[in-house]
Amino acid sequence: xxxxxxxxxxxxxxxxxxxxxxxxxxxxxxxxxxxxxxxxxxxxxxxxxxxxxxxxxxxxxxxxxxxxxxxxxxxxxxxxxxxxxxxxxxxxxxxxxxxxxxxxxxxxxxxxxxxxxxxxxxxxxxxxxxxxxxxxxxxxxxxxxxxxxxxxxxxxxxxxxxxxxxxxxxxxxxxxxxxxxxxxxxxxxxxxxxxxxxxxxxxxxxxxxxxxxxxxxxxxxxxxxxxxxxxxxxxxxxxxxxxxxxxxxxxxxxxxxxxxxxxxxxxxxxxxxxxxxxxxxxxxxxxxxxxxxxxxxxxxxxxxxxxxxxxxxxxxxxxxx
Amino acid sequence: xxxxxxxxxxxxxxxxxxxxxxxxxxxxxxxxxxxxxxxxxxxxxxxxxxxxxxxxxxxxxxxxxxxxxxxxxxxxxxxxxxxxxxxxxxxxxxxxxxxxxxxxxxxxxxxxxxxxxxxxxxxxxxxxxxxxxxxxxxxxxxxxxxxxxxxxxxxxxxxxxxxxxxxxxxxxxxxxxxxxxxxxxxxxxxxxxxxxxxxxxxxxxxxxxxxxxxxxxxxxxxxxxxxxxxxxxxxxxxxxxxxxxxxxxxxxxxxxxxxxxxxxxxxxxxxxxxxxxxxxxxxxxxxxxxxxxxxxxxxxxxxxxxxxxxxxxxxxxxxxx
Numbered sequence: 001x002x003x004x005x006x007x008x009x010x011x012x013x014x015x016x017x018x019x020x021x022x023x024x025x026x027x028x029x030x031x032x033x034x035x036x037x038x039x040x041x042x043x044x045x046x047x048x049x050x051x052x053x054x055x056x057x058x059x060x061x062x063x064x065x066x067x068x069x070x071x072x073x074x075x076x077x078x079x080x081x082x083x084x085x086x087x088x089x090x091x092x093x094x095x096x097x098x099x100x101x102x103x104x105x106x107x108x109x110x111x112x113x114x115x116x117x118x119x120x121x122x123x124x125x126x127x128x129x130x131x132x133x134x135x136x137x138x139x140x141x142x143x144x145x146x147x148x149x150x151x152x153x154x155x156x157x158x159x160x161x162x163x164x165x166x167x168x169x170x171x172x173x174x175x176x177x178x179x180x181x182x183x184x185x186x187x188x189x190x191x192x193x194x195x196x197x198x199x200x201x202x203x204x205x206x207x208x209x210x211x212x213x214x215x216x217x218x219x220x221x222x223x224x225x226x227x228x229x230x231x232x233x234x235x236x237x238x239x240x241x242x243x244x245x246x247x248x249x250x251x252x253x254x255x256x257x258x259x260x261x262x263x264x265x266x267x268x269x270x271x272x273x274x275x276x277x278x279x280x281x282x283x284x285x286x287x288x289x290x291x292x293x294x295x296x297x298x299x300x301x302x303x304x305x306x307x308x309x310x311x312x313x314x315x316x317x318x319x320x321x
Numbered sequence: 322x323x324x325x326x327x328x329x330x331x332x333x334x335x336x337x338x339x340x341x342x343x344x345x346x347x348x349x350x351x352x353x354x355x356x357x358x359x360x361x362x363x364x365x366x367x368x369x370x371x372x373x374x375x376x377x378x379x380x381x382x383x384x385x386x387x388x389x390x391x392x393x394x395x396x397x398x399x400x401x402x403x404x405x406x407x408x409x410x411x412x413x414x415x416x417x418x419x420x421x422x423x424x425x426x427x428x429x430x431x432x433x434x435x436x437x438x439x440x441x442x443x444x445x446x447x448x449x450x451x452x453x454x455x456x457x458x459x460x461x462x463x464x465x466x467x468x469x470x471x472x473x474x475x476x477x478x479x480x481x482x483x484x485x486x487x488x489x490x491x492x493x494x495x496x497x498x499x500x501x502x503x504x505x506x507x508x509x510x511x512x513x514x515x516x517x518x519x520x521x522x523x524x525x526x527x528x529x530x531x532x533x534x535x536x537x538x539x540x541x542x543x544x545x546x547x548x549x550x551x552x553x554x555x556x557x558x559x560x561x562x563x564x565x566x567x568x569x570x571x572x573x574x575x576x577x578x579x580x581x582x583x584x585x586x587x588x589x590x591x592x593x594x595x596x597x598x599x600x601x602x603x604x605x606x607x608x609x610x611x612x613x614x615x616x617x618x619x620x621x622x623x624x625x626x627x628x629x630x631x632x633x634x635x636x637x638x639x640x641x642x
Contacts, residue, residue, distance in 0.1 A: 173496060175496060175520040175521060181599070185607050197607060199553060200496060201493075201552075201553050201555075202614065205556055205557075205590075205619035233520070233523070233525075236522055236561060240560055240561070243563075277518060283601065285499055285602065286503065287503075290506045290510070292518050292519070294520070298522075298525065298529075
């Protein structure tokens with residue numbers, strides 16, 4: 001079973017609609033770059049690497065229909081203003097000497113294949129840190145759905161499972177958006193990897209009960225001293241892991257490093273809408289006018305991270321990339 | 322503004338249905354001890370002290386309708402296995418020399434009035450630990466809704482606010498059942514206490530940012546060495562508070578002490594239905610057949626608790642009650 005968030009199919013991009021997962025498996029048929037812009041904007045696709053691949057195919061659709069290269073690139077780039085992979089993929093295609101469809105399509109396919117290969121390399125490096133029979137805690141979704149396939153932090157779990165290591169996963173729900181409960185659970189079921197979903201608050205008691213052997217998380221941005229920004233709740237797990245003497249790993253492609261930042265203090269933390277906490281699937285769960293503090297990310301200091309796993313190598317403390 | 326979770330009304334117990342708060346204020350009419358058992362089981366009422374009061378009124382309803390005292394007591398006692406207040410209230414009524422309705426009812430009313438007075442005493446003792454302008458993190462709901470009124474851990478917040486200490490509260494959502502987001506937010510709004518609701522995973526980053534001065538939580542059961550069982554996620558906050566040098570307080574009535582238990586290792590941890598995590602307001606958010614580990618409580622070791630606030634006094638480490 002191989003999960004892929006999107007599949008190029010002749011003259012259209014088929015995309016698994018992540019807005020309706022896990023209760024429905026619905027494939028969108030994206031026929032134009034405008035369709036891809038819409039899919040990114042509405043989060044039918046999410047996860048920085050997956051968004052980059054989608055944008056590359058969006059450029060291929062633009063070339064197919066003879067759209068203006070710069071206009072199509074600008075519209076795709078505006079679809080998710082904070083996604084670095086998005087700009088990177090669009091720029092890579094824009095910088096090609098030709099706007100001929102077959103060539104642009106080949107480049108989009110190359111971007112996708114490179115991401116997939118990178119994730120397998122991350123998985124291979126990371127799996128060497130995972131013992132037989134280990135119980136592994138993870139957070140958010142860093143799997144096939146967030147990438148071209150296989151995943152980053154999830155890719156380590158993926159490879160360890162494929163290696164027959166008899167691992168067991170505990171998957172944090174990851175409020176407010178529940179990517180762990182919705183998407184990681186979906187992937188774990190599809191891949192046949194034994195697991196339990198847990199509320200975010202239950203991680204500490206699992207550690208105290210001796211039920212966890214390591215924690216593995218992804219990263220959105222890593223500073224020069226190893227400080228790593230990731231989904232809100234990640235820092236909490238790192239502190240808890242240290243308290244219980246459990247190794248805490250970050251797995252991410254080396255494109256995640258931002259060595260222009262001396263430390264994580266320089267990483268801006270996006271605050272998102274209160275409705276992410278107060279409403280679930282459109283259902284209101286908090287009182288009217290509840291004030292909410294909803295940071296999207298937190299920063300885990302490098303000294304709480306036992307290893308940073310990339311496609312080229314595994315880094316350990318003290319970090320010097 | 323005084324919030325009360327239940328009101329005795331002649332021959333029935335009116336109960337604010339906490340399952341539909343905060344979006345609806347609906348009052349149940351409980352006419353028999355079986356109705357009370359059902360209300361406790363389905364968590365229309367929750368919070369150990371409120372459950373104790375409800376059970377006492379359940380015994381009054383049993384006496385009113387001529388039920389067998391021991392049978393009624395056994396059914397009420399089985400409605401929630403971890404709530405020590407439940408057993409205590411039932412035993413207190415069972416040990417009375419008469420099973421005459423008016424006398425049993427008077428005893429139930431006494432239990433309720435004593436709880437309210439006790440919470441004011443807890444609030445008074447605890448507020449002495451709270452500085453002017455402090456920012457206080459709390460978890461779950463320990464307020465008027467969880468007790469006969471005023472609250473336990475929330476009672477400390479309540480009293481500190483009434484004292485004009487200009488406090489600010491951060492209230493953890495408390496997945497899976499979201500008592501913080503639903504009920505504590507409801508009470509904070511009603512009482513006019515400044516606050517923000519947060520996802521459980523966001524607590525650590527608030528601490529790292531220096532935005533918290535203390536954590537205060539309730540307890541369902543406290544062992545002889547100070548180990549305290551409380552809502553899942555509490556232990557996590559205690560570890561995080563210690564890591565960040567922030568005081569961590571437990572506030573609970575002394576009836577919460579179970580000195581027959583040498584340590585928290587002897588406290589049984591109730592595991593609840595997976596649907597608490599996978600469904601919210603009946604809406605499925607996880608894939609079909611997602612395996613879930615859903616412990617209702619965790620145990621915070623006494624050595625992570627800086628003070629245990631009761632109605633008689635404030636205990637500090639090392640604990641000897």
